[in-house]
Amino acid sequence: MWNQYLKPETVSDALELVNYYGKKSRLVAGGTDLILALTEGRVPPCEALIDISNILELRAIRTTNGWIEIGACASLSDLICSPVIQYHAPILIAAAKQIAGPQIRNLATLGGNIVNASPAADMVPPLLVHDAVVCTKSIDLTGREIPLQDFMIGPRQVNLYPGELVKSIRLPFPPDGVRYLFRKVQPRRSMAIAILNLAILIKIENNRINHIRIAMGAVAPTPSRIRSVEQKLTNQTLKTVKNSST
Numbered sequence: 001m002w003n004q005y006l007k008p009e010t011v012s013d014a015l016e017l018v019n020y021y022g023k024k025s026r027l028v029a030g031g032t033d034l035i036l037a038l039t040e041g042r043v044p045p046c047e048a049l050i051d052i053s054n055i056l057e058l059r060a061i062r063t064t065n066g067w068i069e070i071g072a073c074a075s076l077s078d079l080i081c082s083p084v085i086q087y088h089a090p091i092l093i094a095a096a097k098q099i100a101g102p103q104i105r106n107l108a109t110l111g112g113n114i115v116n117a118s119p120a121a122d123m124v125p126p127l128l129v130h131d132a133v134v135c136t137k138s139i140d141l142t143g144r145e146i147p148l149q150d151f152m153i154g155p156r157q158v159n160l161y162p163g164e165l166v167k168s169i170r171l172p173f174p175p176d177g178v179r180y181l182f183r184k185v186q187p188r189r190s191m192a193i194a195i196l197n198l199a200i201l202i203k204i205e206n207n208r209i210n211h212i213r214i215a216m217g218a219v220a221p222t223p224s225r226i227r228s229v230e231q232k233l234t235n236q237t238l239k240t241v242k243n244s245s246t
């Protein structure tokens with residue numbers, strides 16, 4: 001399936017390897033999607049696997065100048081344990097806890113969940129309601145910042161150039177006083193792919209919806225924001241809904 005397994009320790013070393021092996025190589029982070037795809041023959045064999053999970057700068061979770069910055073190789077367990085995420089973006093924790101079991105979550109990364117580009121990827125709707133931006137790095141050390149919605153092109157397709165990797169995912173600080181909801185509809189209680197995943201970020205003031213962002217996954221080729229519903233609900237006053245059968 002592959003001839004060489006390489007484990008660089010810096011981003012520039014990783015990019016040099018990507019540049020050297022070109023199309024004969026593949027990046028691997030946690031490997032929970034890719035290794036399975038290689039062993040099952042859904043992805044063609046390659047000369048070199050370039051494992052970026054050891055690169056410390058790709059694992060950092062921090063805040064900088066009004067942004068929450070999450071290294072692409074932060075694992076789902078790293079997110080769950082992060083005080084920064086708990087404080088600023090707890091919906092990511094709610095979503096990560098719904099993915100697989102602890103063994104997979106210890107390996108699976110946020111970057112891998114995005115680049116794998118499954119329509120049902122559970123981390124994507126929560127990132128969309130946070131207006132996430134994907135930050136990349138290329139061999140010449142230039143980078144791009146792409147809104148997550150534009151990064152996802154279709155099932156298993158993302159807006160990543162050859163020789164480019166995802167360095168981090170950035171979220172602007174959310175408005176003060178927002179609340180969150182994440183729901184996953186799945187055929188079993190755990191260890192299942194979503195039939196629907198839904199993320200909502202909402203701010204209610206004086207019984208009125210001041211701000212709302214809604215994103216859904218598993219119902220279209222890529223997860224996306226439901227802007228028409230957001231517009232209809234913004235500025236609506238909350239009413240008690242009566243049971244129609246009474």
Ligand SMILES: Cc1cc2nc3c(=O)[nH]c(=O)nc-3n(C[C@H](O)[C@H](O)[C@H](O)COP(=O)(O)OP(=O)(O)OC[C@H]3O[C@@H](n4cnc5c(N)ncnc54)[C@H](O)[C@@H]3O)c2cc1C
Binds near residue numbers: 101109110
């Ligand atoms: C038993 C099991 C249960 C699962 N349950 C769920 C679930 O409930 N919900 C869910 O959403 N997912 C689930 N998954 C899928 C998987 O665990 C996640 O998608 C995970 O986040 C992928 O991350 P990874 O680091 O393992 O990616 P990898 O397998 O390492 O990589 C996936 C793809 O992304 C590319 N890539 C990775 N990192 C980068 C980067 N920084 N830059 C550029 N390219 C990169 C790789 O080249 C590869 O093409 C499950 C998997 C298993 C095996």
